Amino acid sequence: MPLQSLAINDFRNLSNIKVTCGSDFNFLSGANGAGKSNFLEAVHYLGTGRSFRCSVLQRLVQHQAEKFILCGKIELGSNQAVLGIERSISEGQKLHIGGEKTNSIAEFARWLPLQTFNQESYQILTSGPRYRRQLIDWGVFHVEHAQLLLWQQTERALQQRNAALKQQQSRDQVSLWDREFVAAAYALHNSRELYLKKLVPLLRTCLAQLLDLEGLNIEYYAGWDMKRDLAEILQYSWTRDSYLGFTQFGPHRADLQLKIGQVPVQDVLSRGQQKLFLLALYVAQGLLLNQAVEKRSVFLIDDLLAELDMGKQQQAMHVLANFDAQIFITGIDLCELANTAQRINNKDIKMFHVEHGIIN
């Protein structure tokens, strides 16, 4: 199991928590404001070094406390490690893996392949391409094993090029950055394309179990016209780039276009249907992780029941119960869902009750 146990100190309303996790399903039930989402937020923080709700450290540290500490015991294949994060208001951040100091949160992400489904996830469908790129890049990182350096190189070259454009530098000066940018762009694009070729068939299979979507079109846009060379496009669009002060084409504009016929899915699907669509997307990504690299993801689902009727809740549970991941689900009352999980598959299930920041 990826996350064997987790200790939380002074994170939001969770003062001193020690939890031994279930290998397959972990159901966290409790009233509003009990601390269920806070628990998921803590796991998310351990895997990503950031919160999914807020970027202000003071809000995450428990009122009156000075720091929070998260410590998770992880098992990945035959390897084990203890990941620790300490974030202090006055002293900054300390990261540990297996007792050794590190500065790289990417190492944490490698240990803890994490998927988080919460209110923000709807932005994958309803907001701009950035959220869909993040989703693709999760797979590029975990399945295609792209190194963080690839994004850093792309970003660095793009920023330098954009700065030169903003400063109205000459065409030759701007073009100095093109070679580095183009090389990184194609490397990133190739990984994204490779990943999506594997993901899309799985996504269609998962969607078929949850929704009746006729005419679904899934198209990857690289960020530029793939029939043409990016270096040429950059030259050709220089006048307008220079006028705008930024680079119009490149992997920073990539997108996964999801349409029914010609209409974006968010304009067709109800909120509940969007939830099922997103669930299928995450499950497909997790399945690919199982198949391609023999890893299990830790899948956090905040408030699974909301927006789904009873029939769809059960359908969602069937899809989740046949999927190999360590899943954490929060909800006000999850007894029925847990019974379903137990019936479908003899999984390792743990039930937690959350009340005023105490988890039992």
Ligand SMILES: Nc1ncnc2c1ncn2[C@@H]1O[C@H](COP(=O)(O)OP(=O)(O)O)[C@@H](O)[C@H]1O
């Ligand atoms: N920094 C903090 N210190 C102490 N309590 C906090 C902090 N931030 C949020 N809370 C409390 O956490 C509770 C919300 O927890 P949450 O996990 O979102 O609830 P739910 O169980 O409904 O998901 C609120 O009662 C809020 O007051």
Ligand SMILES: [Mg+2]
């Ligand atoms: Mg909540």
